[in-house]
Amino acid sequence: MTIHIAEGDIAARTRAIVADLRFLEGPLLPILHEVQQEFGYVPQEAMPVIAEELNLSRAEVHGVVTFYHDYRDHPAGRHVLKLCRAEACQSMGGDGLAERVKMLLGIDFHQTTLDGGVTLEPVYCLGLCACAPAAMLDGEVYGRIDDQMAAELVAEARR
Amino acid sequence: MTVRIYVPRDAAALALGAEKVAKAIAQEIAARGLDAEIVRNGSRGMFWLEPLVEVELDGKRIGYGPVKAGDVAVLFDAGMMNGGEHRLCLGEVEDLPFLKEQTRLTFARCGITDPLSLADYEAHGGLAGLRRAVSMTSADIVKEVTDSGLRGRGGAGFPTGIKWKTVLDAAGDRKYIVCNADEGDSGTFADRMIMEGDPFVLIEGMAIAGLATGATKGFIYTRSEYPHAIAAMSRAIDIARSAGILGTSVLGSGKAFDMEVRTGAGAYVCGEETALLNSLEGKRGIVRAKPPLPAHKGLFDCPTVINNVISLASVPVIMDKGAAYYRDFGLGRSRGTIPIQIAGNVKHGGLFETAFGISLGDLVDDIAGGTASGRPVKAVQVGGPLGAYFPRSLFDTPFDYEAFAAKDGLIGHAGVVVFDESADMLKQARFAMEFCAVESCGKCTPCRIGSTRGVEVIDKIRGNQNRPQQVMLLRDLCDTMVHGSLCAMGGMTPFPVLSALDHFPQDFGIEAPDRKAA
Numbered sequence: 001m002t003i004h005i006a007e008g009d010i011a012a013r014t015r016a017i018v019a020d021l022r023f024l025e026g027p028l029l030p031i032l033h034e035v036q037q038e039f040g041y042v043p044q045e046a047m048p049v050i051a052e053e054l055n056l057s058r059a060e061v062h063g064v065v066t067f068y069h070d071y072r073d074h075p076a077g078r079h080v081l082k083l084c085r086a087e088a089c090q091s092m093g094g095d096g097l098a099e100r101v102k103m104l105l106g107i108d109f110h111q112t113t114l115d116g117g118v119t120l121e122p123v124y125c126l127g128l129c130a131c132a133p134a135a136m137l138d139g140e141v142y143g144r145i146d147d148q149m150a151a152e153l154v155a156e157a158r159r
Numbered sequence: 160m161t162v163r164i165y166v167p168r169d170a171a172a173l174a175l176g177a178e179k180v181a182k183a184i185a186q187e188i189a190a191r192g193l194d195a196e197i198v199r200n201g202s203r204g205m206f207w208l209e210p211l212v213e214v215e216l217d218g219k220r221i222g223y224g225p226v227k228a229g230d231v232a233v234l235f236d237a238g239m240m241n242g243g244e245h246r247l248c249l250g251e252v253e254d255l256p257f258l259k260e261q262t263r264l265t266f267a268r269c270g271i272t273d274p275l276s277l278a279d280y281e282a283h284g285g286l287a288g289l290r291r292a293v294s295m296t297s298a299d300i301v302k303e304v305t306d307s308g309l310r311g312r313g314g315a316g317f318p319t320g321i322k323w324k325t326v327l328d329a330a331g332d333r334k335y336i337v338c339n340a341d342e343g344d345s346g347t348f349a350d351r352m353i354m355e356g357d358p359f360v361l362i363e364g365m366a367i368a369g370l371a372t373g374a375t376k377g378f379i380y381t382r383s384e385y386p387h388a389i390a391a392m393s394r395a396i397d398i399a400r401s402a403g404i405l406g407t408s409v410l411g412s413g414k415a416f417d418m419e420v421r422t423g424a425g426a427y428v429c430g431e432e433t434a435l436l437n438s439l440e441g442k443r444g445i446v447r448a449k450p451p452l453p454a455h456k457g458l459f460d461c462p463t464v465i466n467n468v469i470s471l472a473s474v475p476v477i478m479d480k481g482a483a484y485y486r487d488f489g490l491g492r493s494r495g496t497i498p499i500q501i502a503g504n505v506k507h508g509g510l511f512e513t514a515f516g517i518s519l520g521d522l523v524d525d526i527a528g529g530t531a532s533g534r535p536v537k538a539v540q541v542g543g544p545l546g547a548y549f550p551r552s553l554f555d556t557p558f559d560y561e562a563f564a565a566k567d568g569l570i571g572h573a574g575v576v577v578f579d580e581s582a583d584m585l586k587q588a589r590f591a592m593e594f595c596a597v598e599s600c601g602k603c604t605p606c607r608i609g610s611t612r613g614v615e616v617i618d619k620i621r622g623n624q625n626r627p628q629q630v631m632l633l634r635d636l637c638d639t640m641v642h643g644s645l646c647a648m649g650g651m652t653p654f655p656v657l658s659a660l661d662h663f664p665q666d667f668g669i670e671a672p673d674r675k676a677a
Contacts, residue, residue, distance in 0.1 A: 025376075025459070026421075026439050026440045026441040026459075027441060028441030028442075029421070029422070029423075029424060029438065029439075029441055030421070030422075032424070033383075033422060033424070054441075060442075063443055064441065064442060064443055067426065067443040067444060067445075067600075068423075068424030068425055068426050068444070069424065069425035069426060070383050070423075070424035070425035071424060086345030086346075086544070087345040087346060087503065087540055087543075087544060087576050087587070087590070088345045088346045088502040088503040088574075088576045089345070090587075090590070091503035091504040091576055091577060091578045091579070091582065092503065092504055092531065123384060123425075124343065124345070124427060124544075124594070124598075125342075125343055125344065125345045125347075125384065126170075126384050127170065127171075127342060127347070127348040127350075127351040127384065127385060128170065128171050128174050128348070129345060129346045129347065129348055129500065129502030129503065129508070129574065129576065130171065130206035130207075130348070130500070130501065130502045130505070130508030130509050130510075131171050131174055131175055131206050131209070131508070132502065132503060134174060136384075139386055140173075141170050141171075141173055141174040141387075142174050143171060143174035143175050144174075144175060
């Protein structure tokens, strides 16, 4: 399924988001979060609109968008599976888990399965370090992931 | 009388199935027609027992854990409502050694109360600190905090009272309190636990900081990886505002203070205070050169207190019980208590708040019960990705800012990650450099370029290409990064690298440590 968003539509919806949040002190990050929430990514077409509304240069907005890992320049899959790659999870076999999940999905980190179903991303710490290894699937957290649970998580993400 | 059953809503408990357990309990209560209610508390911080279900009977709380949804019906059959015996029954929770051996000041209520019940918060001593602060002058509040000996719990250990005094004395129409809740260090979750388990204590601490310095606006900058904490904190702020704790007149004092939660966007370096301020302003999270200090020119160039969650959450108990009460815990220049987070490959992982001074060995071997895998401990990383790896020979090091620094380590945010003998320390050293390369803000060269060169050099060491020269080169590179970087990101990445090299030379294929160059 391809969602086709007309360019004018993106501009109008972005403008509405900016209008809602521009009263905040330092509104750019909250606006970008909201834009990503709205479109699933930060569309190229949204940036000049934000720049114009906030009286910033396009380069400044582009610089901020590209600095932060969270902002996407294209939509993710229908489900996003994040695996924690930090030290506490490493100490409990996180690297092995990552290899297993990659194999089950047939993709590497930062990739999306061909059917557009699942995007796999690394995350550096979910704060679940005493129940490692940990993962997050569409905002839901999972800890102490063993091989069986990894397979269940992947199956869940595949649905 | 209605029986209260507690099921945590802490993210770690949820990650282990607490939501399903709560649903199953609700079903059993309805099906059996029982007179019981479910309270969603924070976590006690004993994660090997999560989901930990507690039943309150005559003021005592009987624990059952770890409970799976499938256990629930059996537990009710076994008479859980009356504290009935079962293999999962832990007895009275307060009597569990892991809790009994702690001194919980900052985490006094965490896991006990309903995090979003202001009545519960007050019934357990909440707001007493703020009430006292309202009746004091700003200078007296600052003095109380200074006298308590509280130092920044984010890692740098700078005296909180001195920071506050600088902001109090700074001229400015507008001042800010910024709470650094960008808890990105692996092995740490104390900030998350407080925000999810006792959010009002952080609000109270920030309001006191506002009264103490004349700041009228606060921001909590936290991580997008912490959706549960964001939700709990935002909700608690709304409740506090409705109750007159925040707003134009804090507890009727006539002094204004309000606050909001802001979410980062996945940049580790934003845990560095000046990068955080830039991020709050809507810029790239690039580190600023100091001076000017944030206390003079911080957020939007206004005088700004920027403190870690745990520093701010420790203020209410100090204001309530007095500086001397808090200062009497600890040793040397490390006063009060520190919430240590035990994580990684451990049998009993969780949050252990104790007075400064406990030794690393006692913590790992006794409190944490050794490794989860049952294999011997090889190394312990204290203080997150920028912290040193300590071998067993340094297990006598006491938890104290200066003692750790003397052994080329740091307490940092007090996260302790345990590795068993299967750990490859060259791989860990490489990861430290790789992480720095991914997360560097790019402003200064030693961090931006040095980290990438570090990965390459370590790969050459692994591949045995001129190994002795490469080891010397790695030490030289680390020296440049330590002394040439603008902030802790590049300046401390060498800590895990050099400690791995010094304490575990065999993993690098070299004989004995060569400390001369470092």
